Amino acid sequence: MSSSSKYAPVIVTTLCRYEHFVRCMDSLARCTHADETDVYIGLDYPLKESHWQGYKKILDFLPSIQGFHHVYIQKRERNFGARKNFYATRDYCYENGNDRYIITEDDNEFSPNFLDYVNKGLDKYENNPKVYAICAYSPHIDLQSFSKNIYASYGYSAWGVGLWRNKVIDFTSYPQEKNIHRVKQWLTSPVACIKLFCREPRILYTLYRMINKSMLYGDTCTVTYSILNNLYSVFPSMSKVRNWGNDGSGINCEAIDVSYIHQPIDTATTFDFDDIEIKETELKSVRKHASLSWKQWVKFPYQIVKFWLKQGVINK
Numbered sequence: 591m592s593s594s595s596k597y598a599p600v601i602v603t604t605l606c607r608y609e610h611f612v613r614c615m616d617s618l619a620r621c622t623h624a625d626e627t628d629v630y631i632g633l634d635y636p637l638k639e640s641h642w643q644g645y646k647k648i649l650d651f652l653p654s655i656q657g658f659h660h661v662y663i664q665k666r667e668r669n670f671g672a673r674k675n676f677y678a679t680r681d682y683c684y685e686n687g688n689d690r691y692i693i694t695e696d697d698n699e700f701s702p703n704f705l706d707y708v709n710k711g712l713d714k715y716e717n718n719p720k721v722y723a724i725c726a727y728s729p730h731i732d733l734q735s736f737s738k739n740i741y742a743s744y745g746y747s748a749w750g751v752g753l754w755r756n757k758v759i760d761f762t763s764y765p766q767e768k769n770i771h772r773v774k775q776w777l778t779s780p781v782a783c784i785k786l787f788c789r790e791p792r793i794l795y796t797l798y799r800m801i802n803k804s805m806l807y808g809d810t811c812t813v814t815y816s817i818l819n820n821l822y823s824v825f826p827s828m829s830k831v832r833n834w835g836n837d838g839s840g841i842n843c844e845a846i847d848v849s850y851i852h853q854p855i856d857t858a859t860t861f862d863f864d865d866i867e868i869k870e871t872e873l874k875s876v877r878k879h880a881s882l883s884w885k886q887w888v889k890f891p892y893q894i895v896k897f898w899l900k901q902g903v904i905n906k
Contacts, residue, residue: 597659597709598752599628599688603676604696606636606644610834611696612651619657621705622859628686629655630662632679637669662686677763689755690716697835698750700726701856704830708752710863711740711824720868722757722812722821726750726830730853738864741871742822744789746812750831751823761811769806773797773814778903782818783894789817789870795890798897822868828856 600618604611618624631652636645655661664679676693683691690712692705701707704726711724721742727749761769776782777797786794796810816822833850898904 596690597623597626597628597705598690598692598712599630599683599686600692600694600705601630601632601676601679601683602694602696603632603634603672603679604648605634605672605675606641606648607696608644608647608651611648613699613834614694614696615655617698617700618704619655621700621702623705623709624657626659627705628660628662629658630679630683631655631664632675632682633663633665634672634675635666635669637671673762677760684755690753691755692750692752693748694750695748695835697833698727699832699834699855700750701830702859703856703861704750706859707826707830707861708750710861712752712754714863715824715868716754718868720820720822721824722746722816723823724752725823725825726752727833728825728827728829730829730849736827738866739827739861740824740864740866741827742824742866742868743871744813744817744822745825746809746816746823747825748809749833759812759815761815762806762808766804766806769811770801770804773800773806773811774901776814776818777801777894777897778901780903786814786817791890793817794894798890798893801897822870824868826856826861829853830856830861 602611602614602618615629618629621627633645633648633652636642649665652663662682664682666675666678670678680691680693692708694700708724708726715721715724723746725745725747727747761772776786777794783794786797790813793810793813796807797814800806800810832853832855836848836850895904
């Protein structure tokens with residue numbers, strides 16, 4: 591990276607998961623360029639009694655954080671909730687003049703070359719209109735036959751991701767009704783549904799579930815938008831992130847799945863990008879990862895037709 595390059599600040603949001611937060615911060619501090627990187631921490635306020643023990647431990651830990659260029663800490667005086675806490679922390683980052691940033695929750699553990707990888711990616715693809723994000727997590731899939739150290743995909747993962755302010759599309763910061771309406775527009779467009787189904791059937795299935803539950807998932811909306819607008823995220827062939835949040839402690843990952851904590855991650859200290867064509871990868875292992883289960887294949891066509899009938903897309 592040239593000496594004139596700008597290191598993106600890292601935004602970390604947390605509340606009470608002390609062990610996860612310490613692991614996350616320690617791994618970040620060991621990254622190459624950590625001493626040149628600003629960190630913005632948004633500490634939410636406890637909502638219930640079970641939050642207090644971990645929250646107080648994090649409060650005690652915060653003054654000991656070191657190894658970074660500067661650490662900015664915002665302590666909420668009331669509970670914001672995960673989404674609002676993130677946006678408030680990001681707005682603070684914007685106020686300090688940052689036009690790019692890296693986001694992570696508190697349950698990620700990073701490779702030593704995580705910051706090097708993301709920053710070089712943000713430099714390399716800043717002016718490429720086809721690239722939406724630089725994702726550091728890569729699913730644990732078979733890429734042994736793949737010769738490049740990065741690949742492009744319509745997919746998206748917020749488990750450590752670099753973004754440009756002028757490219758970001760916020761799908762959860764608007765009033766929820768506006769985003770629910772957007773999802774309904776996607777699902778009631780046969781052209782959009784066919785494109786989504788051909789590219790990533792699981793996304794179409796998840797959109798349908800979001801409508802039924804009136805619940806929005808930002809990652810799902812981002813992938814949908816990317817597919818429909820031919821945008822891509824760049825992923826490493828070897829993950830730079832290991833996630834510990836599937837232990838039942840998170841908001842969106844309540845089921846316990848310990849397989850994620852055993853995922854191998856890169857141990858190198860630096861990263862140099864291979865040159866690739868920015869287009870959807872045709873790797874079978876990536877496509878398989880995005881497919882539906884056989885039970886979903888059986889149920890979903892009936893569910894989407896029933897939804898179209900209800901919405902008046904097709905006549906009875």
